[in-house]
Amino acid sequence: MGKDVLVFGEIRNGELKKVVKELIAAAAVITGETGGAVDAVLVGAGAEKEASGISGYGLRKIAVVDDDAVADYSSEGYAAVLASLVGEEGYGYVLMGATSMGRDLGPRAAARVDGVMFSDCVEVRIDGGALVARRPVYSGKLFVELTPEGDGPVFISIRPNNIAPAGESGGSSEIAAKPSGVDRAAIRAIVSEIIPLAGGRPDVTEADVIVSGGRAMKEESNFRMLEKLADLFGGAVGASRAAVDAGYAEQPIQVGQTGKVVNPKLYIACGISGAIQHLAGMRTSKVIVAINKDASAPIFEKAHYGIVGDLFEVVPILTEELEKMLQ
Amino acid sequence: MKIIVLLKRVPDTEAKILINQDGNGIREDGVKFIINTYDEYGIEEGLRLKEKVGGDSKVTAVCAGPEESTEVIRTALAMGVDDAVHICDPALAKPSPFTIAEVLAKAISEEGFDIIFCGKQGIDDDMAQTQSILAEKLDIPQVNNATVFELADDLSKAVLNRRIEGGDEKVEASLPVIISCEKGLNDPRYASLPGIMKAKKKEIRVKNLADLGFNEAPSSGRSRVLKWLPMPKGGECKMVEAEETVDAVKELARLLREEAKVV
Known part of the structure; x- marks a missing residue:
């Protein structure tokens, strides 16, 4: 198996994803054992510009692949780029973010090079000379630790916000442009447009602060109150499945087993009782605040700070107090 | 049009999940099993497509899983799926997505297909890999996390929205294609009483690895679970x-x- 690691430097809207520096840190853990080098590949519009932003972060070289065929993301085009790099350079490991792009791309690319893939990992370490990846199963109700076997390349997608990002280590990385080798006409699923969510807030999977509401929000318009609190931090608004099923909130912001798994720095649960499906989706948040009328609600078992009270009274006061602090 | 819907039998979302005594999986006693929640959106979309296209369109469910999967296959048949293939073999007891994808690819190729629908991930192991590996094995395009699906009038291509961070990607894909479904794509129907009666007469073709031409589980031995850990x-x-x-x-x-x- 190869000892070098390739980091997929995901670009969205022309910008490098925050998770990429976290991937570089994870890659360094692997090469610390294998003695290999860490390289990165940036694909698509903005690749050249963004490459300089991670030059010197412990990367040996950065491949920049940006031509017509791969300017926009496609699983087929990008899988071809990764497969050819793995073939040419003999990478033993390929790391990517567990994002909508990484989760779409990883398995396809891994299959193309007869590799294996571990999805949505929260920790990567070396144990007794072997790679061990920890990942949640059953929406975080349990975890498993996996290790690769055989000689194929190992693809690993890592959830954002789990690993401290790599910092600048001095020096610079060799940046080289590379043709994609992809025939645009051969791509059979093509993105024609990106339709942003209304509201302009970050996605719950990427936000540092999430303010979530449950069924106790009573109606859709009451979520404005949570938005006001979230906006103090440039955060996101989330919702429990109960709130989504009741029509108070849209599905893209649902947190939990049939929604999204999140781990922000601060998660404020308002009127959420804490069904196991919801806890599974937000349990790993660094600091959890629960506001609930019912002192026996299970959410308090996972929370770090709790207030037993009416969210309609507590949230506006909390917003006002935090606003004063942040001024 | 030949429509394939993929099914997986998984523990209910409300089930309490505990590690078994041997520490190599979950305790299944007392756990209720259901059709993977996201697969239900795939079944519904497949049925709607058949109703829209009409003619000799057919929806076939394909499920790889233990004998007990018959129950969820019957549920899919009761919802309106025409017939089913059940891939069942002791060698598939703890399969990786690579193994399952390879087995499914063979079974689906034997059935023939224009569109394949499935869930965006199994709510048990949460890997979200099988459909993309399957796309690669079948050499067809994939669209993951679909929230909107439409078929062009000439049936040549699908126009979809796929959920990404902070919005949707609008995607055009040529047929044949595999589509994994996100919550919100549709409201899956319930099985009706006549549907349940009819389902009893529908055919489930059970196949083992040998029937599909495999001597052993394909693409196995690439990884190993070291241990299971409880939620901290x-x-x-x-x-x-x-x-x-x-x-x-x-x-x-x-x-x-x-x-x-x-x-």
Whole structure:
């Protein structure tokens, strides 16, 4: 198996994803054992510009692949780029973010090079000379630790916000442009447009602060109150499945087993009782605040700070107090 | 049009999931099993497509899983799926997505297909890999996490929305294609009583690995589970109390800033 690691430097809207520096840190853990080098590949519009932003972060070289065929993301085009790099350079490991792009791309690319893939990992370490990846199963109700076997390349997608990002280590990385080798006409699923969510807030999977509401929000318009609190931090608004099923909130912001798994720095649960499906989706948040009328609600078992009270009274006061602090 | 819907039997979302005594999987006693929640959106979309296209369109469910999967296959048949293939073999007891994808690819190729629908992930192992590996094995395009699906009038291509961070990607894909479904794509129907009666007469073709031309589980031995770990316990919750709510909230704000250092 190869000892070098390739980091997929995901670009969205022309910008490098925050998770990429976290991937570089994870890659360094692997090469610390294998003695290999860490390289990165940036694909698509903005690749050249963004490459300089991670030059010197412990990367040996950065491949920049940006031509017509791969300017926009496609699983087929990008899988071809990764497969050819793995073939040419003999990478033993390929790391990517567990994002909508990484989760779409990883398995396809891994299959193309007869590799294996571990999805949505929260920790990567070396144990007794072997790679061990920890990942949640059953929406975080349990975890498993996996290790690769055989000689194929190992693809690993890592959830954002789990690993401290790599910092600048001095020096610079060799940046080289590379043709994609992809025939645009051969791509059979093509993105024609990106339709942003209304509201302009970050996605719950990427936000540092999430303010979530449950069924106790009573109606859709009451979520404005949570938005006001979230906006103090440039955060996101989330919702429990109960709130989504009741029509108070849209599905893209649902947190939990049939929604999204999140781990922000601060998660404020308002009127959420804490069904196991919801806890599974937000349990790993660094600091959890629960506001609930019912002192026996299970959410308090996972929370770090709790207030037993009416969210309609507590949230506006909390917003006002935090606003004063942040001024 | 030949429509394939993929099914997986998984524990109910409300089930309490515990590690078994041997420490190599979950305790299944007392756990209710259901059709993977996201696969239901795939079944519904497949049925709607058949109703729209009409003619000799047919929806076939394909399920790889233990004998007990018959129950969820019958549920799919009761919803309106025409017939089913059940891939069942002791060698597939703890399969990786690569093994399952290879087995499914063979079974689906034998059935023939124009569109394949499935869930965006199994809510058990949460890998979200099988459909993309399957796309690669079948050499067809994939569209993951679909929230909108439409078929062009000439049936040559699908136009979809696929959920990404902060929005949707609009995607055009040529047929044949595999589509994994996100919540919100549709409201899956319930099985009707006549549907349940009819399902009893529908055909489930059971196939083992040998029937599909495999001597052993394909693409196995690429990884191994070292151990299963329980969900870590939460820390102690600090309950912030005061006679007046306003004072409790002020204290909470102070703790968030000075103790938790998140403000």
